[in-house]
Amino acid sequence: MDNVNHFRRLAIIWFFVSVIATLLVVLLLAPILPPGNGSVEASGQVVDNTVLLGVSTPVATAVLVYFIYALIVFRERDPTAVVDGPPIRGHSTIQTWWLVVTTGTVLFLAGYGTIRLLADGAGGGQGPSPIATPVHANSALQVQVIAQQWKFTYRWPGYGGMETPRLELPASRLIEFHVTSLDVIHSFWAYQLGVKADANPGYDNIAYVTTKGPQTFNIHCAELCGVFHGYMFETGKVVPQSQFAVWIAQQRRQYAPGTKALPPYSKQYFPQPQRLGG
């Protein structure tokens, strides 16, 4: 058994297993990966997930193949025997190569992630002064998402600062979400759009998304916000631009009395804390 070149054998097994596994994962698993194709950012996240899967599958197969091989080949057959193995205490070449390869992988992942993040913000919340803005961010449709226990409402600064209980968005349009909260920390998660941004009281959290075709999408609160956190979900819609124009005009008429009673539009609101302690 000692004459076998275990290392070469392992490398060959790993090569074939990892090529097959990576192909299977990238070709079969990646296309069905969430959040799907609902927005430019969501598609981008699927691409990122695919790249990460493609990088991590060979690593995972290397470790798994090694352990399975070692357990089969290096296993003590005689359960009563207490025989020592060779006193190998390290191998500087292997250690160096391991360090080089893992460092390279990490640098690649961090670099790739940074480039992808800075391109358009990837749908994540990035605070009041975003650095990762998509092109034409100035012409984005602004929607303020106001979270409170336990619902989301939406204010439209471009439409007289009215507040609607439902969210409809025009198709193929860049949207600028301003996410804030009136009480505790929430998180605005539009699943199919690939948007997630925490809502903090007194803070404006901006996230960009570019919608694609008409669809419905799920909105969930993704940060524990109290007893009815589990009930804080609803459905939003992406509709054709003409239909959106009709809808928003209708909403504006319907909520005109309410708009007058609202405080003026602001990036954040400071209501009295509900419980003053004691």
Next chain:
Amino acid sequence: MTAIAIPAHRQPAWRRLLGFNLLTGIVLAIVGWLLGNVIGNAIHAPSLAFFSEEAGENDIAVLLGYLFGVIGFLVGLGFANYPVRRLLGHPATLAEHESEGEGVGRYFTLCTDHKVVAIQYLGGIGVFFLVGGLNAMLIRTELLQPNVHVFGANQYLTLVGMHGAMMMGMMTSGVLGPFANWVVPLMLGTRRMAFPRIESFTFWLLMAAGVVLITTIFFGGFQTGWTGYQPLGDQGTAGYDAYIGFFALVGISMCLLGFNLLATIIAMRAPGMTWSRLPIFVWAVLATAILMMLAAPMLIAALSMGAFDRTVQTAFYVAGNGGSSYLFQNLFWVFGHPEVYIVALPGFGIVLELLPVFARKPLWGYRLAVAGMLGVALLSFFVWQHHLFVSGINADLRPFYMFSTELISLPTGFIFLCAMGTLWRGRIRLTVPMLFCLAWAFNFLFGGISGVFLSDVPSDVSTHGSFFSMAHFHYTIMGGLIFTVFAAVYYWGPKMTGFKFDERLAKIHFWSLFIAFNSTFGPLFALGLLGQPRRVVTYPSHLQALNDWVSASAFVIGLSMLVFIVNLIWSQFIKREPAEDNPWHSKSAEFQLPTPVPVHDFDRIPVFDADPYPYGVEPAGGPALAPTGSGA
């Protein structure tokens, strides 16, 4: 200062109930609780009643009650005796039950024998681990259906919070409490820890903390999960005070435990136990101890500010009054991320300590393994904002935190490389502890790989706060810590108690746990990707099939733990088959001592002339420990 041992004088049983013991501790805890309440109500009634008309609750009274109750408990156990005696000018004594022989009573008192404290930890943490596990079973029962059907939303969130807090709080000391306390002095060749009273103190404080957390159910529970985010916590009923009290006490206990172990490892090594001969488990304990000491104070500070917000109307976390909800998140995760490595690192140590024994080879890449552990410990302080990737704070620092988080995979990779190198051409024996170690490698591999997705910001946007991240940390923490704790239980357990475990039951336990664990948490990755947020009591009905599968698997985990309990009771209390001195043919120092290990460990302090892994070196089977101290 010379310690004077007081000779044991036996008293009748009823007489021994009086004095400083657990009974007195419980009585004084109740007295302290009542006293705190009285004082709290006296302070509160005239001045602050204005602010809390709604609930009829008085957070000051509750928190003072906990404070005085815990102080009373510790005084009753006798922790004040030594400092008071010294203050009054009396000589120091070592009367803390070491001299009273080997009675069962020692396990219910302040005892300074590190082996007794270790068993206390094992039993005490075990009980709270069961409570936390039971909570998990109840959570999965509720999630059998998409809508509320067993518990209300409030009860459900309290269960979630108690499960999380119990596991993250009590199990933090799950390795260092029982195993490091027991084995580190033996590995170092010393008879005790550097600070034996503090060692006992950390244990009893932890027990008090656990009880404080359980009392939350009398005050309406808490709705914040184990992270206790503010200002949500500020809204909570007095149940949140229990959370504050619990985690602050755990923080103190952790900090002192780390401090004690660090001092022991630095100052108490026997002759010849140089840094390069330190067993790798001791290095892991050292790295963890540093993390504990540095991270826990942050938690205590964060919670204290929360307590001030709730009682004396400060506004650390109240937006609009000058505070910020981000402050708590930052402080919590500055503690919280090192915390998960506090939980994971001892597991690395156990695996690398056990693999040489069962592969019959020296540890491969000793210095690389040490570098890995210290590297993880160092880096863990620079990654915390990956918990806040979508929160909007410091958005321009996200590339840095992405990089630092991914960087942690380098030292973690060292641990894997050393594990793999140790198996290379070894003579691997698949004993039960070895099976648990190998399961660690499998689980932690998937935990680590899924972490890559969470550390990448674009990918994290879709997975943050979902069941995906929940599955990720259960793979790393349950798959990493709990599996290695069981490896340690089966490996060191018989040596600690003196009685063997039933091997067939142990194998059933392992295989059922390993399969059910993966069957439970594997599908949770899918559930998260399909859009189920964490900590929800309801979910979309098309996810029910997967959720039911997960719940069924979780119940199998519960059954698997029952098998372990049956094994524990059967083999340790009923059948009691004496364990051999060195059942694993280990060359580590503790296995060169007789079983059970004598009260004073070594007759003579040993001298070390090699590291603990001289496998494959002639003469075969020679122990690392030059004179086996006991002479047995």
